[in-house]
Amino acid sequence: MWAKAGGDIFRVARVRHLLVTAIVCAAVLVAVAMGWFSAFDFALRDMRFSMASRPASGDIVFVEGDAAAMARAGSQSRARSVYADALDSLIDAGARTVVLDVGLQGALDYFDDNALIGAMTRAAGRVRTVATEVRSSNASRVLNMPLDRFAAHAPPVYVDAVGGSQRSGIYRARIVNDGWVIESLATALSPDHSISRPSFLIDFSIDLATVPRLRLSDVIGGSFETGLFAGRQVIVGQASYSQQSSHSVPRYGLLSTSALQLLAAETVRQDRALSDMGRLPAIIIVFGMALLFAFLRPRMTLGSAIAGSLAYAGMLEFTALAMQVHAGMLLDTAGIHIAQIGFLATAFWHELEARGRSLSHAARERDSMRGILARVVADNFDGVVVVDHNKSIRAASRLAEELISPGLRGANIGDVLPAPFRDALEAALDSGRMMEAVSEVAIVCNGESRTVEFVVTLSDVDAGEVSAESAGRVACLTFRDVTERRQVEHRLTYLAQHDPLTGAASRVKFVETIGALLATPTGRGRGASVYLVGLSRLKTVNDTLGHAYGDALLKQVVARLELLGPISVARLEGNGFAVLREGLLGDDGGMAFAETLIAEIIRPYTLDEHRAIVGARVGMTDSNLSGSAPDALVSHAGIALSLASDQSGNRALAFTKEMDTRIKSKQDMEIALRAALAREEFSVHYQPQVDLETGEVTGVEALARWTHPELGSVSPGQFIPAAEETGLIIELGRWILHVAAKEVAGWPRPVRLSVNVSPLQFEHGDIVADVRSALDISGLPAERLQVEITESLLVTETSHVTEKLKVLRAQGVGVALDDFGTGYSSLSYLGRLPVDTIKIDQSFVRGLPGDAEASAIIRAVLMLSESLGKHVVAEGIENQDQAWLLRLAGCKTGQGYFFSRPGPAEDILAQMLAAEHDKLSSVMRLG
Numbered sequence: 001m002w003a004k005a006g007g008d009i010f011r012v013a014r015v016r017h018l019l020v021t022a023i024v025c026a027a028v029l030v031a032v033a034m035g036w037f038s039a040f041d042f043a044l045r046d047m048r049f050s051m052a053s054r055p056a057s058g059d060i061v062f063v064e065g066d067a068a069a070m071a072r073a074g075s076q077s078r079a080r081s082v083y084a085d086a087l088d089s090l091i092d093a094g095a096r097t098v099v100l101d102v103g104l105q106g107a108l109d110y111f112d113d114n115a116l117i118g119a120m121t122r123a124a125g126r127v128r129t130v131a132t133e134v135r136s137s138n139a140s141r142v143l144n145m146p147l148d149r150f151a152a153h154a155p156p157v158y159v160d161a162v163g164g165s166q167r168s169g170i171y172r173a174r175i176v177n178d179g180w181v182i183e184s185l186a187t188a189l190s191p192d193h194s195i196s197r198p199s200f201l202i203d204f205s206i207d208l209a210t211v212p213r214l215r216l217s218d219v220i221g222g223s224f225e226t227g228l229f230a231g232r233q234v235i236v237g238q239a240s241y242s243q244q245s246s247h248s249v250p251r252y253g254l255l256s257t258s259a260l261q262l263l264a265a266e267t268v269r270q271d272r273a274l275s276d277m278g279r280l281p282a283i284i285i286v287f288g289m290a291l292l293f294a295f296l297r298p299r300m301t302l303g304s305a306i307a308g309s310l311a312y313a314g315m316l317e318f319t320a321l322a323m324q325v326h327a328g329m330l331l332d333t334a335g336i337h338i339a340q341i342g343f344l345a346t347a348f349w350h351e352l353e354a355r356g357r358s359l360s361h362a363a364r365e366r367d368s369m370r371g372i373l374a375r376v377v378a379d380n381f382d383g384v385v386v387v388d389h390n391k392s393i394r395a396a397s398r399l400a401e402e403l404i405s406p407g408l409r410g411a412n413i414g415d416v417l418p419a420p421f422r423d424a425l426e427a428a429l430d431s432g433r434m435m436e437a438v439s440e441v442a443i444v445c446n447g448e449s450r451t452v453e454f455v456v457t458l459s460d461v462d463a464g465e466v467s468a469e470s471a472g473r474v475a476c477l478t479f480r481d482v483t484e485r486r487q488v489e490h491r492l493t494y495l496a497q498h499d500p501l502t503g504a505a506s507r508v509k510f511v512e513t514i515g516a517l518l519a520t521p522t523g524r525g526r527g528a529s530v531y532l533v534g535l536s537r538l539k540t541v542n543d544t545l546g547h548a549y550g551d552a553l554l555k556q557v558v559a560r561l562e563l564l565g566p567i568s569v570a571r572l573e574g575n576g577f578a579v580l581r582e583g584l585l586g587d588d589g590g591m592a593f594a595e596t597l598i599a600e601i602i603r604p605y606t607l608d609e610h611r612a613i614v615g616a617r618v619g620m621t622d623s624n625l626s627g628s629a630p631d632a633l634v635s636h637a638g639i640a641l642s643l644a645s646d647q648s649g650n651r652a653l654a655f656t657k658e659m660d661t662r663i664k665s666k667q668d669m670e671i672a673l674r675a676a677l678a679r680e681e682f683s684v685h686y687q688p689q690v691d692l693e694t695g696e697v698t699g700v701e702a703l704a705r706w707t708h709p710e711l712g713s714v715s716p717g718q719f720i721p722a723a724e725e726t727g728l729i730i731e732l733g734r735w736i737l738h739v740a741a742k743e744v745a746g747w748p749r750p751v752r753l754s755v756n757v758s759p760l761q762f763e764h765g766d767i768v769a770d771v772r773s774a775l776d777i778s779g780l781p782a783e784r785l786q787v788e789i790t791e792s793l794l795v796t797e798t799s800h801v802t803e804k805l806k807v808l809r810a811q812g813v814g815v816a817l818d819d820f821g822t823g824y825s826s827l828s829y830l831g832r833l834p835v836d837t838i839k840i841d842q843s844f845v846r847g848l849p850g851d852a853e854a855s856a857i858i859r860a861v862l863m864l865s866e867s868l869g870k871h872v873v874a875e876g877i878e879n880q881d882q883a884w885l886l887r888l889a890g891c892k893t894g895q896g897y898f899f900s901r902p903g904p905a906e907d908i909l910a911q912m913l914a915a916e917h918d919k920l921s922s923v924m925r926l927g
């Protein structure tokens with residue numbers, strides 16, 4: 001905005017500059033045309049004439065009438081006889097022409113006139129009288145002719161004796177009177193230098209003082225150098241130069257008519273008739289200068305404009321002088337000089353105005369900058385307090401006033417600022433050194449303790465930027481309330497290092513503590529042991545008493561562990577804790593301590609009016625077994641714990657190298673499984689499920705098979721757990737589902753397909769979508785598909801597993817509970833399970849027919865299932881007795897080697913069709 005305004009201002013100024021230049025030019029031109037500067041021009045001419053002063057030719061001699069000569073005559077009226085004597089004397093002395101510039105108009109004394117006529121006659125035509133033009137009483141000009149008697153002997157020459165200003169120096173070369181041309185005195189004296197112009201300008205540079213000059217009395221008395229008048233022209237004047245009617249002329253001021261005539265005569269004699277160039281040159285030059293000025297001035301500094309003008313004026317004067325001297329031309333330069341002065345004045349004015357403008361522009365800018373700065377300070381996001389060298393507050397941001405106190409401006413820092421701020425500001429102002437880094441302090445704001453970080457900076461402000469009294473050193477305190485940020489940081493640090501529920505250390509903190517312990521020489525010397533504690537049955541507490549009690553129990557666990565005096569107790573996961581002790585397991589009775597740990601944890605917990613018991617397993621290691629890397633210690637203890645957890649009871653296991661090897665082989669297995677999936681080394685075998693009444697194949701169970709290129713066939717008992725541990729089971733399970741559905745859908749008999757589904761497929765995979773896509777792609781009706789789940793899925797029952805089972809069942813897909821009886825499910829629980837089919841585990845069937853307990857359980861299951869409307873399949877039927885007994889007990893479906901071993905689809909299909917053939921006889925045999 002300012003730039004635009006500035007641009008406008010400068011454009012306006014430029015136009016004004018042109019306008020003023022034009023006005024100055026026009027005014028000067030008018031003045032020149034009107035001749036208003038002629039006084040100045042005359043002064044310049046005076047100067048030039050004086051400068052170019054030149055001597056008279058010496059050819060013209062002036063004889064002035066003096067008092068002594070008049071005394072000879074007796075009176076003025078008798079002067080003509082004196083002139084007659086002088087005339088004789090001059091003619092005798094050889095004068096070439098004598099002009100009697102004396103009054104010869106009126107008739108005076110007869111004898112005197114005769115004497116003069118006699119002298120004139122003797123002079124034989126070498127005498128001239130004057131016809132003098134004077135101003136009459138009525139201000140008109142009259143020409144006084146000499147009396148004819150004189151004129152007859154001495155023809156008159158014209159003399160202009162009208163006194164007054166002759167400053168222009170115009171001299172008429174001749175006049176016409178009564179039809180007669182009368183030559184002027186000057187031209188008449190030098191007929192061979194004749195001037196054709198009617199008038200010319202007298203050259204006043206001719207020095208009058210160099211004209212030979214004598215007094216009339218001396219001429220009459222003969223007291224003059226011999227030869228002085230020889231061949232010379234002589235003018236006899238009535239009086240001295242300054243007497244008679246006076247003419248105001250350049251250089252000389254007042255001159256007598258005779259002296260003026262003398263100068264004119266010398267002018268002609270020396271061919272110095274000057275001419276006036278008139279006003280036109282000045283007008284043209286002024287006009288040209290105006291153009292030049294208008295164009296150049298904005299591109300020049302004032303200094304160069306002045307220097308240029310001075311040089312120009314000098315040159316102009318030099319030219320004028322040179323023209324006068326060498327060409328006889330008079331150039332009037334006053335108008336030009338005045339114009340130049342006018343232009344310079346314009347330039348001055350323009351410059352002053354520009355300076356004023358830029359000053360006011362700068363002032364405006366400073367003012368608005370001040371305004372902006374005040375705003376910036378006031379609205380600052382931080383607390384800002386600006387303090388001057390007198391330690392008084394000059395500005396404060398809104399936030400500063402909110403945090404410290406309102407109305408900070410103008411107050412002394414000692415009165416209002418908290419001590420840390422005041423001290424820092426005073427130190428900075430006194431020492432002249434800024435704070436090197438941001439500081440953090442606690443101050444009380446509005447009665448509340450706040451943490452603020454602050455810094456003090458210094459600026460030196462000089463008087464050019466602000467008013468004089470504000471100039472000097474200024475300190476700026478900037479502070480920021482970081483209370484909340486620090487609280488959050490502390491909280492985050494705490495959370496990173498602690499378990500928010502129990503306050504025990506976090507895994508990160510625990511690992512750090514191990515590192516710190518083993519970093520000390522004593523710690524390294526004594527070693528460290530790590531105990532990982534896994535809680536069991538915590539889920540039962542949560543399920544039965546609720547999570548609040550579960551949480552309370554966990555807190556008590558931590559409290560009990562801490563009472564044992566370890567270096568650190570950490571909660572690593574939901575039900576996993578870690579304990580760090582100094583010393584090695586062997587030296588310090590590690591096993592005894594682990595048993596103490598278990599004993600402490602399994603002690604019943606009192607939770608309000610409830611009591612709860614949890615199990616505990618411990619995995620442990622020390623820096624001797626696992627090295628001093630904290631992560632290795634924790635992970636080795638974890639391996640030991642997981643192996644302890646695989647075993648029943650509350651056990652403690654110390655880490656051994658073999659455990660690590662086992663883990664390694666698990667990793668190898670994972671690599672092999674991935675490769676197998678990629679190389680399609682898996683296949684699906686089917687085991688028929690047979691109607692125990694009819695022998696008809698009603699369904700098949702799909703079973704995964706892996707043929708390793710080197711190891712040959714690997715049992716599912718080996719690779720399925722490995723696939724589950726590594727999570728690959730999700731991908732493998734999906735693959736089997738698709739392959740089996742596709743194969744069985746193409747069979748000519750509509751048998752039901754059972755597919756084993758791992759809990760992981762429920763928990764981490766999307767089993768519903770997998771089943772859907774398998775059905776869609778294969779075209780197998782949902783009713784012909786059944787998923788087999790294990791009890792563990794239902795034990796760790798979560799709502800989303802139940803949800804998924806419901807969705808599957810709603811779509812028509814059957815759900816079978818595999819390996820029933822091996823897990824935790826009690827018979828009473830059976831009714832609530834979201835399953836259609838129960839598969840009695842082969843461990844029960846194997847006991848048949850001898851094992852009474854097994855057959856009792858089977859019978860009970862069968863009875864209950866029937867009453868609950870659930871279908872039962874007996875697994876692992878290996879002989880006819882078992883089949884027979886089960887059928888008798890009411891079991892409808894059986895599966896086992898007795899009917900068929902699992903086999904590839906084509907084998908099973910062939911068997912099925914063959915069996916159909918023998919169906920009748922089979923039934924007969926069973927019957």
Ligand code: C2E
Pocket residue numbers: 687702703704715716717720733736755756757758788818819842875876877878895896897898902
């Ligand atoms: P399961 O689901 O209980 O499968 C029955 C197992 O019993 C099969 O062993 C089968 O070959 C075997 N079997 C059948 N009849 C008899 C018999 O008369 N006597 C004896 N001793 N065994 C019999 P397999 O194929 O080795 O599978 C073992 C387990 O691996 C399966 O037990 C199942 O839990 C799991 N499994 C197999 N295939 C898959 C699969 O595709 N996915 C999942 N998640 N698990 C699978």
Ligand code: MG
Pocket residue numbers: 701756788818
């Ligand atoms: Mg099964």
Ligand code: MG
Pocket residue numbers: 818819839841842875
């Ligand atoms: Mg089974």
